[in-house]
Amino acid sequence: MKEFEKTKLNRIKRGANRAVYDTETINSILDAGFIAQVGYIYDGYPISIPMAYTRKDDKIYLHGSTANRMLKAILESGKTSINVMHLDGLVIARSGLHHSVNYRSVTLFGELKEIIEDSEKSKLLGDIVDQMIPNHWETLRPMHQKELDRTIVVEFTITSASAKIRAKGVNDEPEDYELPYWAGVIPVKQVLEAPIPDKGYPSTINIPQHIETHYNKFK
Amino acid sequence: MKEFEKTKLNRIKRGANRAVYDTETINSILDAGFIAQVGYIYDGYPISIPMAYTRKDDKIYLHGSTANRMLKAILESGKTSINVMHLDGLVIARSGLHHSVNYRSVTLFGELKEIIEDSEKSKLLGDIVDQMIPNHWETLRPMHQKELDRTIVVEFTITSASAKIRAKGVNDEPEDYELPYWAGVIPVKQVLEAPIPDKGYPSTINIPQHIETHYNKFK
Incomplete structure (x- = not known):
C-alpha cells in the first residue's frame, strides 16, 4: 500500500484515529466528487473557492478563465491546498459533545504548473467534464480555438496528502448508554x-x- | 435591502453577473447548511477545513477542542475566511465550455474572538447542534462541566461578504442551439x-x- 509520508503539513493531529494516508483511499475520495475547495491567499487572507476538477494518477487538474485571479495567484505563489469533502451522515448522540458527522475529507498539497500545449489542454478539459458526467466529452461538438485560448488549465501534482474519514455509529460516554434518549445515524x-x-x-x-x-x- | 460594501476583498470579478451582496440572500444560504469550509494559513499554505457552524444575526460560531491548532491559529492571526457552498445542479450544455453547475456559494470575512463565559458557550454549542437538527439540543442531557472546559467556541463577526449564485438553465452560444445535442439541467x-x-x-x-x-x- 502506497502511503504519503507524514510531515508537519499533512499530519492530522485532531482525531488522529480518523486519519488515512494511503493513496488508494485518498484517490477513491477524489474520484467520488468533481467539486474541490481550492485555497489561495489574497491580501493576507486564506480564501477557499469551489472549483471543478479531475484527477489523473497523482495529478489534479483545474481550469478557469485566463483572467482568473485565483488561478494566477496560486501559479505565481505555488501556495495552495485542495480539499474535497463528502458528507455521509448525521451522527446523533445522547450527549451534545458526541454529535458528529460521518464524512470523507481529503486535503492535498502539491506543485503547480500551467498546461500550455493545445491538444493536452483540450484533452484535460474533456477529462474535467467527464469527471462530472462520465463519457460525456466525446459526444459534444469540438472546442473552438478561441474557447481554448481563453481557458487556462492548471496541473497540480500531489506531493503530500491526508484524508480524514468517519464512517461509524454513535460513540457516547459509556454511562450515557443507559439514558432513555434516541441515538443513531441519519445517512446523507x-x-x-x-x-x-x-x-x-x-x-x-x-x-x-x-x-x-x-x-x-x-x- | 442591506448590502455589504464592495471592497477589493469581497468583490466578485469572475462572473460578476452571478454576484450577490445583500445580507438576506447571504443569510439564507448560510442557514441552509451547517458545514462550512474555514480557511487558515499554516506554514504559508492556505488550508481549508470543513467545520460545523451556526449563524446568529451577523455572527458565525465555530467550535472545537481546546487543542485545535486551526482555531488557535485564526484567533491569533485574525486571518480567516469562511465558505459555504450548496451544489444545486449539473448544467449540461451543447459545448464543453458552457458546462457549469448551479450552486449557491457564500464567502465571509470577519473578526474573531473567543467566547469565554460558560453559559454563553453552552448556549452556542446548543445552537451549533440545532443548526444540524432543529430543536434537538434541549432534548439531550445537559453538558458536563469537563465537556465544556475542553471545548473552545469562536465567534466570527461578519464584516464583509459576497455570494455567487447560478440558478438557471443552459447558456450556449446562439449558433449551437441548432446542434442536435441534448442539453439541460440535472438538479442535485x-x-x-x-x-x-x-x-x-x-x-x-x-x-x-x-x-x-x-x-x-x-x-
Whole structure:
C-alpha cells in the first residue's frame, strides 16, 4: 500500500484515529466528487473557492478563465491546498459533545504548473467534464480555438496528502448508554433529480444513454 | 435591502453577473447548511477545513477542542475566511465550455474572538447542534462541566461578504442551439436516508418527533 509520508503539513493531529494516508483511499475520495475547495491567499487572507476538477494518477487538474485571479495567484505563489469533502451522515448522540458527522475529507498539497500545449489542454478539459458526467466529452461538438485560448488549465501534482474519514455509529460516554434518549445515524446522500431538458431541440431528443446511466446511478 | 460594501476583498470579478451582496440572500444560504469550509494559513499554505457552524444575526460560531491548532491559529492571526457552498445542479450544455453547475456559494470575512463565559458557550454549542437538527439540543442531557472546559467556541463577526449564485438553465452560444445535442439541467439535492438506530436503548425508543420532522423535510 502506497502511503504519503507524514510531515508537519499533512499530519492530522485532531482525531488522529480518523486519519488515512494511503493513496488508494485518498484517490477513491477524489474520484467520488468533481467539486474541490481550492485555497489561495489574497491580501493576507486564506480564501477557499469551489472549483471543478479531475484527477489523473497523482495529478489534479483545474481550469478557469485566463483572467482568473485565483488561478494566477496560486501559479505565481505555488501556495495552495485542495480539499474535497463528502458528507455521509448525521451522527446523533445522547450527549451534545458526541454529535458528529460521518464524512470523507481529503486535503492535498502539491506543485503547480500551467498546461500550455493545445491538444493536452483540450484533452484535460474533456477529462474535467467527464469527471462530472462520465463519457460525456466525446459526444459534444469540438472546442473552438478561441474557447481554448481563453481557458487556462492548471496541473497540480500531489506531493503530500491526508484524508480524514468517519464512517461509524454513535460513540457516547459509556454511562450515557443507559439514558432513555434516541441515538443513531441519519445517512446523507447527494442525489440527482430528473433531468430538465433545455429549450429548443432537447425536448425532442432522447436523453443520451451515458447521461441516463449516470443519472440512474445517483438518482 | 442591506448590502455589504464592495471592497477589493469581497468583490466578485469572475462572473460578476452571478454576484450577490445583500445580507438576506447571504443569510439564507448560510442557514441552509451547517458545514462550512474555514480557511487558515499554516506554514504559508492556505488550508481549508470543513467545520460545523451556526449563524446568529451577523455572527458565525465555530467550535472545537481546546487543542485545535486551526482555531488557535485564526484567533491569533485574525486571518480567516469562511465558505459555504450548496451544489444545486449539473448544467449540461451543447459545448464543453458552457458546462457549469448551479450552486449557491457564500464567502465571509470577519473578526474573531473567543467566547469565554460558560453559559454563553453552552448556549452556542446548543445552537451549533440545532443548526444540524432543529430543536434537538434541549432534548439531550445537559453538558458536563469537563465537556465544556475542553471545548473552545469562536465567534466570527461578519464584516464583509459576497455570494455567487447560478440558478438557471443552459447558456450556449446562439449558433449551437441548432446542434442536435441534448442539453439541460440535472438538479442535485442533498437528502437524508432512513435513520439507523444505535445499539441499546434506541431500538426500543421511538424516534423523537423533531428528528422525524427534520428527516421528513429532507428525505
